[in-house]
Amino acid sequence: MDPEVRKQVLRKLTYGLYVLTARHQQELAAGTVNWLSQCSFQPPLVMVAVKADSRLHALVEASAAFAVNILAAHQKDVAQAFFRPTQVENGRLNGYAFEPAPVSGAPLLVDLPAWVECRVTDRVKRGDHTVFVGEVVEAGLRDGQACPLEMWDTGWFYGG
């Protein structure tokens, strides 16, 4: 296999962009992710791959829960803010207002149009990212009209 061909092919997969968050005890973590998809209707399950050496990974693992905040098309700057390490200052997460998710207390970014909260049911620890499968236990829609942010619109790549 030619690694350059593999990279080019894997970069043809289509992704959205999401801010994944978790809380364990008093610690919060958040990060922009794109390797995420629904994976079952009944029960409603979501799968997400999280970098194994990240603080976000540690908190998803410790709390066995996560929240997915869906970014709107005009929120590329918010996506960018969550590439940085998580910081809570003046009651804001990397500069953005949040509230706790109902079940796990994972941060929900109130400027983002929609979110789901998940309880981890399964994990696959194989590569440099862990696949977490989570059952959707809560969901909220703040703006039903918002168009989601797509990776293709950002000029960024995460894959290959």
Add this chain to the structure above:
Amino acid sequence: MDPEVRKQVLRKLTYGLYVLTARHQQELAAGTVNWLSQCSFQPPLVMVAVKADSRLHALVEASAAFAVNILAAHQKDVAQAFFRPTQVENGRLNGYAFEPAPVSGAPLLVDLPAWVECRVTDRVKRGDHTVFVGEVVEAGLRDGQACPLEMWDTGWFYGG
């Protein structure tokens, strides 16, 4: 949780469209899927959720392998053709020419711009779809300029 809200939120996730294929002994199966993402760089892994009661699922399971054929933006009709049960007639798969993938023999659709072949390393059997995690063992690019087909461009939904 309000199931209608959950449905609306989950329908805001962004997807591409792919024809997933498998071969076991002399049997072939193929189906259009969207619940698919890369999930590791090293080793290169892909995760895909496959309907548990499908023939495609049975063949991925039996062969522990699958191929992902990436659809181009203008190939909505090809995506549609693989919603139907798999049929091989006159050396064509649901009407489309194919060749065997190098390792598993899973069908590669020669009209599609790119493909990867994967060996299943892990599975999560939790919901009405099984999550298969597969290591990329081969990859091919037939048209590096092709733009991929996105779910948003089709007017279809598979999620909620």
